[in-house]
Amino acid sequence: MRKLRQYEFVIEIARCGSVSKAAKYLNLSQPTLSKYLATLEEEIGHELFDRTTMPLKLTEAGRKYLAAANRILKIYNRLKDELEMINDGKNDSLIVGMSPTRAHFMLLKLMKNFKSMNSSARIVIKEDTVAALNEKLYRGELDLIISLKSDESKEFEEVFLFNEQTLLALPKKYNDYPVEKILRQCPFVSPGPGDFLSDVMVSVLYEYDREAPAIEAQSIESVLILVNEGMGVGFVPSYIRELCTYDNVVFKEIPYELKEKNKVEDNRQVCVFYKRDKTLTQAEKDLICAAKALI
Numbered sequence: 001m002r003k004l005r006q007y008e009f010v011i012e013i014a015r016c017g018s019v020s021k022a023a024k025y026l027n028l029s030q031p032t033l034s035k036y037l038a039t040l041e042e043e044i045g046h047e048l049f050d051r052t053t054m055p056l057k058l059t060e061a062g063r064k065y066l067a068a069a070n071r072i073l074k075i076y077n078r079l080k081d082e083l084e085m086i087n088d089g090k091n092d093s094l095i096v097g098m099s100p101t102r103a104h105f106m107l108l109k110l111m112k113n114f115k116s117m118n119s120s121a122r123i124v125i126k127e128d129t130v131a132a133l134n135e136k137l138y139r140g141e142l143d144l145i146i147s148l149k150s151d152e153s154k155e156f157e158e159v160f161l162f163n164e165q166t167l168l169a170l171p172k173k174y175n176d177y178p179v180e181k182i183l184r185q186c187p188f189v190s191p192g193p194g195d196f197l198s199d200v201m202v203s204v205l206y207e208y209d210r211e212a213p214a215i216e217a218q219s220i221e222s223v224l225i226l227v228n229e230g231m232g233v234g235f236v237p238s239y240i241r242e243l244c245t246y247d248n249v250v251f252k253e254i255p256y257e258l259k260e261k262n263k264v265e266d267n268r269q270v271c272v273f274y275k276r277d278k279t280l281t282q283a284e285k286d287l288i289c290a291a292k293a294l295i
Helices: 002-016 019-026 030-044 060-089 100-117 130-138 151-155 179-185 196-207 220-228 239-243 256-261 282-292
Strands: 093-098 122-127 144-148 156-164 166-171 234-237 249-253 268-275
Touching: 002 019, 002 030, 002 060, 019 030, 093 100, 093 130, 093 282, 100 122, 100 144, 100 220, 100 239, 100 282, 130 144, 130 151, 130 156, 130 268, 144 282, 151 156, 156 282, 166 179, 166 220, 166 239, 179 249, 196 234, 220 234, 220 249, 234 239, 268 282
Parallel strands: 093 122, 093 144
Antiparallel strands: 144 268, 156 268, 166 234, 166 249
């Protein structure tokens, strides 16, 4: 196990480009990790990192060591997964990560689908930001995540679920309005700074020479509550149309020319992600099937 930890240390330092950042992720002090690295380099007789650059860069010996470390850990992790599955022929527990908004709208249907396939497995749902979910999956704290495809997710295996577009959510009283009139005249409810749909809204309001949103909430869930009460309109991801239970909310497609004009992001891919070379348990396979049946 000590050797495995050394491999993990080198992989993390290479990923972070810094001993201090890697130490933080590994829950070690910077001097402790520096000492581990120095001892390892002394043992193998080669420096693994060029200390004259920042971020740190691998030496030729470091590149060879890193490649071997990744291969060894993949073999070890695959063996560990297979040994765990020997217990009763399956692993009946899994931890799944989702954003709070996806959990709010998807969780009930996802769990109904999953339990219809696997009634005995125990499932734990962890909610966090997209960036944090990617980090926790990388570190092995989560078995699967349901999230948007991004540059950060490229290192994982993926199973495509559906394309996500941007829709307008509005009270039924605005249902007969053309989209152009809605964008020019109706009060807007924003999900708050930091959400990409808030950025879309800012762009649209600027384009139509309008003031800030009438109401700024803190989540898509809050936006829909206010839309349902007739207090404004908002931008939402399209999967919500399939899963929304509010009686007074309707959805409108945004015409292509308006999306282009206002730089509305479209066709985002939602996938299930898991670590490369992972041997999926039966429970994990069932969860993926349940997720594919969501939309």
